[in-house]
Amino acid sequence: MKSRTFAYMLALFHSSIVGLSFLFTKMAIAESNPLDTLAFRFTVSFVIILFLVAVKVIKVNYSWGSVKNLIPLSLLFPTFFFAFQTFGLKYSQSTDAGILSAVTPILTLVIAGYFLKEKTSLYQKLSIVLSVIGVIFIFVMKGSTIDFSDMLGMLLILLSCIATACYTTMTRSLAKDHTPGEMSFFMMGTGFVIFNVAALLTHLKQGSMAEFFTPWSSMEFISSILYLGILASLVTSLLSNTILSKIKASQMSVFANFSTVVTITAGALILNEKMTIYDILGSILIILGVIGTNYFSVKKEHSIKVNLEYNEGKM
Numbered sequence: 001m002k003s004r005t006f007a008y009m010l011a012l013f014h015s016s017i018v019g020l021s022f023l024f025t026k027m028a029i030a031e032s033n034p035l036d037t038l039a040f041r042f043t044v045s046f047v048i049i050l051f052l053v054a055v056k057v058i059k060v061n062y063s064w065g066s067v068k069n070l071i072p073l074s075l076l077f078p079t080f081f082f083a084f085q086t087f088g089l090k091y092s093q094s095t096d097a098g099i100l101s102a103v104t105p106i107l108t109l110v111i112a113g114y115f116l117k118e119k120t121s122l123y124q125k126l127s128i129v130l131s132v133i134g135v136i137f138i139f140v141m142k143g144s145t146i147d148f149s150d151m152l153g154m155l156l157i158l159l160s161c162i163a164t165a166c167y168t169t170m171t172r173s174l175a176k177d178h179t180p181g182e183m184s185f186f187m188m189g190t191g192f193v194i195f196n197v198a199a200l201l202t203h204l205k206q207g208s209m210a211e212f213f214t215p216w217s218s219m220e221f222i223s224s225i226l227y228l229g230i231l232a233s234l235v236t237s238l239l240s241n242t243i244l245s246k247i248k249a250s251q252m253s254v255f256a257n258f259s260t261v262v263t264i265t266a267g268a269l270i271l272n273e274k275m276t277i278y279d280i281l282g283s284i285l286i287i288l289g290v291i292g293t294n295y296f297s298v299k300k301e302h303s304i305k306v307n308l309e310y311n312e313g314k315m
Helices: 002-029 034-054 064-090 094-101 104-115 122-141 151-174 180-206 209-217 219-243 249-270 277-314
Strands: none
Touching (some): 002 034, 034 209, 104 122, 180 219
């Protein structure tokens, strides 16, 4: 029980970091393009975790078999997720992305149920749907609708959601054989190589290598990249890999919608954005959905434990 409670606390912390990351991403891409931002973000992440491995704070031990397992994981996240998300936002509105991203917990529920045979009760399913409704309600009441003319962008955003759901499911599966540090080191290394190669090749092709380093003259950009690289990439990776070793993928995924609550709150407190009654009502639905998904899981597991003890007593 203590282990599960600790996992919930980590999940809330994870959601808070992700929720704030949207603000820092906006600040970063105001000074640089999305691909360069990703390259710098994962450079910071990889340098930090490489140092932690060098001083043996994080220990890694890979075999050829483990590498074969971790390659598809690191391709799903961060590579496919960020690639699909970045170009999806290029060809669609951010509001479309917000609405579509809300269905990630449902996709995770389906994928984890099929591949991991994770069972969820009716109340858990309804709670997950409630959190999704909360996110969609906020966007719709703000006047946002899905623009079907942006089909390419919507498809890419949906693929980013599927990549996240698959990553969450695969991490849950691999957690018994790999430590959070081993998975995170491999993921940060993959992101570092792929995004830097892509960014440098793009600049070489365009003859604009000088522009690659220009953003580093801005303190706002530096602070944003440090947040995105250290907290929003490395720390969230370590957190999610740790959380998924303790609770089900469907339970973890629903916390992603809680980041919407954090984003709204941060926007009101930091950017002085107006918080409407719709934001509050939608946030309540999201919070109730998160609590319900995990509460009914604990209740179900307790019921199973009581039945097992009762049956053993009869024997």
